[in-house]
Amino acid sequence: MLQAKVNQLLTEPACKHNHHHGDKKNRSCSQQAKPGSAQGGCAFDGASITLVPITDCAHLVHGPIACAGNSWGSRGSLSSGSNLFQTGFTTDLSEQDIIMGGEKRLYQSIKYIAQNYQPAAIFVYCTCVPALTGEDVEAVCASAKQKLGLPVIPVMSPGFVGSKNLGNRLAGEALLDHVIGTGEPPTLGKFVINLIGEYNIAGEMWYVLPQKC
Numbered sequence: 001m002l003q004a005k006v007n008q009l010l011t012e013p014a015c016k017h018n019h020h021h022g023d024k025k026n027r028s029c030s031q032q033a034k035p036g037s038a039q040g041g042c043a044f045d046g047a048s049i050t051l052v053p054i055t056d057c058a059h060l061v062h063g064p065i066a067c068a069g070n071s072w073g074s075r076g077s078l079s080s081g082s083n084l085f086q087t088g089f090t091t092d093l094s095e096q097d098i099i100m101g102g103e104k105r106l107y108q109s110i111k112y113i114a115q116n117y118q119p120a121a122i123f124v125y126c127t128c129v130p131a132l133t134g135e136d137v138e139a140v141c142a143s144a145k146q147k148l149g150l151p152v153i154p155v156m157s158p159g160f161v162g163s164k165n166l167g168n169r170l171a172g173e174a175l176l177d178h179v180i181g182t183g184e185p186p187t188l189g190k191f192v193i194n195l196i197g198e199y200n201i202a203g204e205m206w207y208v209l210p211q212k213c
């Protein structure tokens with residue numbers, strides 16, 4: 001399922017960089033991350049920097065502690081309300097979980113966050129280890145969503161599937177599959193302005209907001 005999605009995302013006929021140039025293929029769009037050298041730039045990292053700016057949600061990294069440690073705090077956001085996004089959550093998988101399976105640990109982590117932090121939703125990032133051991137992260141999320149009564153969104157972005165850029169797109173797929181179209185937003189008023197940024201919307205806001213003397 002994930003492989004099919006990755007293949008689909010890497011096939012972009014409308015992208016000029018994805019075309020053949022003379023005899024040579026431009027491989028930059030389908031470049032795979034190299035094991036051992038993907039730190040800080042893997043697909044998981046790309047997915048997390050895309051979604052972590054959703055400030056009132058919990059972002060749970062399902063994997064060894066280093067996955068969360070490598071990426072935490074790399075993406076800021078602006079919020080006039082909740083700052084829950086700044087809390088780093090991880091299932092902190094150990095050798096024991098690799099042998100026995102980490103699905104129960106994942107469910108307990110989701111339950112703990114739901115009961116103690118009351119997030120609007122929980123994003124669960126699947127990293128390399130649970131993907132390699134074959135855990136059904138999507139099924140755990142679906143079960144938790146039903147039992148706990150809040151959106152639990154799997155983000156299938158293990159680092160080995162590709163680059164940070166591919167992770168950005170996998171995050172978008174998670175939103176398309178599990179969020180967009182699931183509800184109507186509240187009516188906020190007559191004149192609502194959406195600010196859509198390319199990368200550093202928080203930094204750009206410094207130039208827009210009134211300066212304090």
Ligand code: SF4
Pocket residue numbers: 038039040042043044045063066067070127128129157158159160
């Ligand atoms: S998801 Fe994989 S490549 Fe990315 S930080 Fe974790 S172990 Fe490394």
